[in-house]
Amino acid sequence: KAGVTQTPRYLIKTRGQQVTLSCSPISGHRSVSWYQQTPGQGLQFLFEYFSETQRNKGNFPGRFSGRQFSNSRSEMNVSTLELGDSALYLCASSLVGGGNDGYTFGSGTRLTVV
Amino acid sequence: GQQVMQIPQYQHVQEGEDFTTYCNSSTTLSNIQWYKQRPGGHPVFLIQLVKSGEVKKQKRLTFQFGEAKKNSSLHITATQTTDVGTYFCAGLPISGGYNKLIFGAGTRLAVHP
Numbered sequence: 001k002a003g004v005t006q007t008p009r010y011l012i013k014t015r016g017q018q019v020t021l022s023c024s025p026i027s028g029h030r031s032v033s034w035y036q037q038t039p040g041q042g043l044q045f046l047f048e049y050f051s052e053t054q055r056n057k058g059n060f061p062g063r064f065s066g067r068q069f070s071n072s073r074s075e076m077n078v079s080t081l082e083l084g085d086s087a088l089y090l091c092a093s094s095l096v097g098g099g100n101d102g103y104t105f106g107s108g109t110r111l112t113v114v
Numbered sequence: 115g116q117q118v119m120q121i122p123q124y125q126h127v128q129e130g131e132d133f134t135t136y137c138n139s140s141t142t143l144s145n146i147q148w149y150k151q152r153p154g155g156h157p158v159f160l161i162q163l164v165k166s167g168e169v170k171k172q173k174r175l176t177f178q179f180g181e182a183k184k185n186s187s188l189h190i191t192a193t194q195t196t197d198v199g200t201y202f203c204a205g206l207p208i209s210g211g212y213n214k215l216i217f218g219a220g221t222r223l224a225v226h227p
Contacts, residue, residue: 033215043157043202043217056214090156099206099215102147102159 002027004093004106012112018079021109023091025072029104031055031097032074034066037088037108046089049074050097081113116141118205120218128226133190135221137203144206146179146186147215152199160188183208193225 005024013019025032034046045058049068066076072093078085088110092103117140127133137146145164149157161170163179163186170177176189186205190197200220207213 035217042219043204045214045216048214058214092157099147099204099213100145102162103149103157103215104159105149105156107156 004091004104006089006091006106006109008109009107010110010112012114013081015081015083015113017081018077019081019111020075020077021089021091021111023074023076023093023106025074025091025093026104029093029095030072031094032068032072033092033094033097033103034074034076035090035092036060037090038086043090046076048097055098078111083113086111086113116207116216118203118216118218120203120221122221123219124222124224126224126226127193129195130192133193133197133223135188135201135203135223137186137188137205137218139184139205139207139216141184141207143183144208144213146183146206147204148177148186148188149202149204149217150199151202151220155199157202190223193223195225195227198223198225 007022031050033048036044048056052068063079068074088108090108091106094101094103119138147162148160151157167181168179174191178187200222202220204215204217
């Protein structure tokens with residue numbers, strides 16, 4: 001079966017711009033979680049969506065937002081980009097979510113803010 | 115806040131030697147998961163442990179969940195160069211509802227042939 005697809009793979013943006021990242025989960029998976037990975041901070045939880053509802057949220061500013069569509073595809077948006085937002089953004093899908101079953105991660109979107 | 119600490123941060127071994135990484139949580143966990151991330155790759159799910167004192171094996175990998183469900187370990191016997199990568203534990207704190215999986219900082223394993 002197809003894995004988790006994240007697009008785009010790479011992005012270079014300028015400070016102040018906004019960006020939208022996309023994630024298509026494994027077919028049948030209704031939970032999509034987003035993580036930010038940086039060398040210094042490891043994997044930091046952004047938010048989780050399940051059946052189009054945000055079920056949980058991490059400690060990120062309001063510039064970070066997301067949504068999930070009826071086909072379970074999810075997008076995350078970062079507005080007013082800052083240099084510190086440069087990171088690998090990973091999307092993870094699972095059947096049940098909420099950390100109750102294993103996650104399948106996508107290859108990630110590497111965002112560079114200049 | 116809830117934390118999952120993982121040690122060591124980095125370990126390099128000679129091929130054939132054993133390797134162990136440890137994970138400790140500040141709170142009791144409902145389950146603990148282990149992931150492996152190869153250099154330049156993304157985390158890949160290895161296993162989930164749920165029961166107190168649980169031990170599971172996958173070929174040369176042995177996973178343990180502590181009796182108090184606050185700690186866990188991953189042991190690799192006779193490492194190979196294919197074992198290179200970062201191993202993350204991720205714990206789910208016990209709660210009444212859905213919670214966030216909290217990742218440890220990872221242990222980066224280097225294997226010298």
